[in-house]
Amino acid sequence: MKPYNVYQYLEGSMSERDIREKDSKFWGIGKWNNFILPLLPEDCSELTLVDVGCNAGLHCALAEKKGFKKVIGVDSDAEAIKKGTEFKEKNGYKYELVLENIEKYLDDAPVVDYTILINAHYYFTISAWLDYVDKLKSKSRYVLIVTTKQKSKTHLASADIHYLDEYFKDWEKLDGIEVMSEEGDPSPRKLWTRLYKSPILDRVQFDGLANFNDQKEFYKELDKGVAPMKTVYGKYIKWYRRNQWTPNEIEDFILGKVKLYDNIKRKGLKKPMILNRKNKIVDGSHRYIIAQHLGETSGIFRKVR
């Protein structure tokens, strides 16, 4: 097994193994072109992607080049993330690299369109993996997984493609790529890709969804530096809730919205907004207005029909 700190070749001098893998369709850019790219949509300009077990972030760079609006890579190997961060900064990429164990990262992670796990899931313990897949259903619209032939260790998630379909049996199985010919390849191996869709998440255009006029100016006023309780919305809530909430409760509510705005600006939406059968937002009206204020024209929703 190749050590994680040299797993991905990014630039500079090459080991003999890097030289062999450079022209292989099963490693590095070749793996992206043959096992990932064909299953991504043409236009990714509105879409977000998390690369789990991103190593030094090679696929993050390729996802950004492909046009994804926001790309985040997460890996628990400090040396790989350090090497990747140096490369990204030197080359002016925008993607974010996070040094974290994915099991810990997920609760704090944004809801995204794509999660990719490229030769990564079978390093999770089976228990952490199953918990992760359960949570992922409300965190990612699609999951793209590349797996290989790997001797199973019983306490880890299985690399076996049949088990993969079993782990994602509640999801919609959309597409896949099967093992390709190894003939003439300088560094062949067996790889499979699967693409699954979350049964509960959809991206929905904002057009005409809802109109929350009372909140619209709030975020503009905050941007201008108006004190939260002096904003039109702050004053409105103070009046509207005057007989139900104490002054402290009113202030906590408004300051909670300021905190939400800060968090969304830094990290995106942590939970999907919820739409009912009449296309009415029943949870997430503040997040919806914030997303619009930040220039988004669509968002990820859980539809309850």
Ligand SMILES: C[S@@+](CC[C@H](N)C(=O)[O-])C[C@H]1O[C@@H](n2cnc3c(N)ncnc32)[C@H](O)[C@@H]1O
């Ligand atoms: C075989 S490498 C694959 C790297 C990359 N996805 C690729 O295809 O080139 C597996 C990566 O998963 C990372 N990893 C394993 N378990 C992890 C976990 N629980 N959380 C975050 N990263 C993890 C390792 O540090 C390593 O960089």
